[in-house]
């Protein structure tokens with residue numbers, strides 16, 4: 001079947017919760033062997049356990065994406081244990097609702113360090129492993145907030161996600177000749193642990209509901225598989241029609 005991921009190894013950062021966990025499960029359903037990587041090892045282990053219980057292949061690895069050495073260890077561990085790396089999904093991230101007047105240097109730096117620098121480190125460090133196979137797919141999770149500004153998110157969050165949009169395009173140019181595609185998915189309002197308790201309503205969403213983590217994971221699957229072989233440097237919007245491009 002075109003789009004089958006059997007024999008491929010997929011690392012999902014943020015795989016211990018929400019969208020990352022859904023990506024792990026959807027990619028596993030299509031046959032990929034999953035590495036759920038998260039700073040919350042307990043959450044990542046639960047993801048891996050669920051996949052193994054459903055008949056798939058998975059294990060968990062602890063990583064702090066903002067630390068270069070930790071990211072290098074992740075790639076080395078997976079390469080040694082699984083023999084190859086085919087897919088990287090960067091879903092690790094934090095949200096911060098701090099309003100403009102209250103934004104501090106610490107909050108700004110922490111956001112950029114985790115969401116943007118963390119995504120960069122993972123992309124940079126996975127490329128040599130994918131290059132060996134002359135093939136690879138990287139999918140970064142950005143956000144509608146990075147495209148049009150966030151309603152409920154701080155300016156630091158929107159800036160980090162806008163940075164990921166630009167990073168993805170720059171990497172796509174560099175990695176295309178290496179056989180590696182780099183794309184991103186821009187979720188709108190998705191009900192996950194990250195947004196729980198915010199009281200989000202489907203105002204302005206054409207389909208009339210909030211998104212689910214699986215809605216996002218299905219788009220990630222498309223970009224991670226050979227179904228999107230001619231797609232790179234692009235963004236798939238998963239927002240129920242809340243933001244439509246001209």
Ligand SMILES: NC(=O)c1ccc[n+]([C@@H]2O[C@H](COP(=O)([O-])OP(=O)(O)OC[C@H]3O[C@@H](n4cnc5c(N)ncnc54)[C@H](O)[C@@H]3O)[C@@H](O)[C@H]2O)c1
Nearest residue numbers: 014017018019039040064065092093143187190192193194
């Ligand atoms: N939920 C939404 O509405 C929404 C919308 C747009 C974009 N996003 C993006 O989707 C991604 C996933 O969000 P989610 O809703 O699943 O959130 P979540 O909080 O459920 O999951 C995020 C995961 O990232 C992990 N993480 C945080 N810091 C880390 C670090 N330094 N190193 C490794 N792992 C770390 C957390 O432990 C957690 O498991 C994020 O990048 C988020 O910005 C979410």
